[in-house]
Amino acid sequence: MDRFREMEIFARVIETGAFSGAARQLKIGQPAVSKAVVALEERLGVRLLARSTRRLAPTEAGMAYYERALRALAEANEADASAQGLSRGLEGRLRICAPVTFARLHLVPRLATFLDAHPKLRMEIILDDRVIDVLEENIDVALRLGELKDSALTASKLGESDRIIVAGSTYLAQRGVPHTPADLLAHDGIVYAPGTGGDEWRFRQGTSETSIRIQSRLVITAAEGVRAAVIAGLGLTAASRWMFAPELASGLVRQVLSDWILPPVPVWSVYPAGRLVSAKAREFVKWFQRVLE
DSSP states (O other), X not given: OOHHHHHHHHHHHHHHSSHHHHHHHHTSOHHHHHHHHHHHHHHHTSOOEEEOSSOEEEOHHHHHHHHHHHHHHHHHHHHXXXXXXXXXXXXXXXXXXXXXXXXXXXXXXXXXXXXXXXXXXXEEEEEOSSOXXXXXXXXSEEXXXXXXXXXXXXXXXXXXXXXXXXXXXXXXXXXXXXXXXXXXXXXXXXXXXXXXXXXXXXXXXXXXXXXXXXXEEEEESSHHHHHXXXXXXXXXXXXXXXXGHHHHHHTSEEEEOTTSBXXXXXXXXEEOTTSOOOHXXXXXXXXXXXXXX
């Protein structure tokens, strides 16, 4: 049995957690799966799986081998796909990560068209507002908002959104509408902790610039919490227009200080440095960039 076949069988065992699950996916007998894994361990001279009566689990060496095997298999598949001009569509696993709210509003509802175009593709989407390690988490491509702080990453800018000041209509009815940045000092601020700018909001109008340190009544570490607080009338926040698109359209949330400009919020595609970018990741990013336009 060739090495790539051994890699593929071992990867399926890890993903399904059982020899039987891998056998079903690969449409081969369970004894053949077990034999391939044993042969792989003997060839490498290391134990890859911890076996018990209830489950299989990768050893530390097994997990390290699994992650590298996935990359090797992906690169081999990309070579085949490139030669074939992607005529048969994308196949295999595509693992991406994205901020929770952004993905919920602007990615997940539109995924059907991408998945329909590639019926053999299986996607894993990790939603997290934190900046996770794309290499450690074996991410093919990450979507990130705001300025990038890690210069070791390979990144491409996909687009950007206006950053605006918004508040719930009920809050503005009770507290009044600010007309200048200085008016914000009399208002309650809601600060998105991982977001761009924090509690210092920088404004520009023509050649005039000013910076306001907002009185932050609430500091929230997740965009969903910021949205909920604004909608509940707890204060104003600075956020991308993307973040409140449905509520701005319905009138539930209103933009204020529209004559003043804040730095925009860019969206990036980010790849692990030093790793070959897969055809799956490239096609996904091309598709999503069209979604944003």
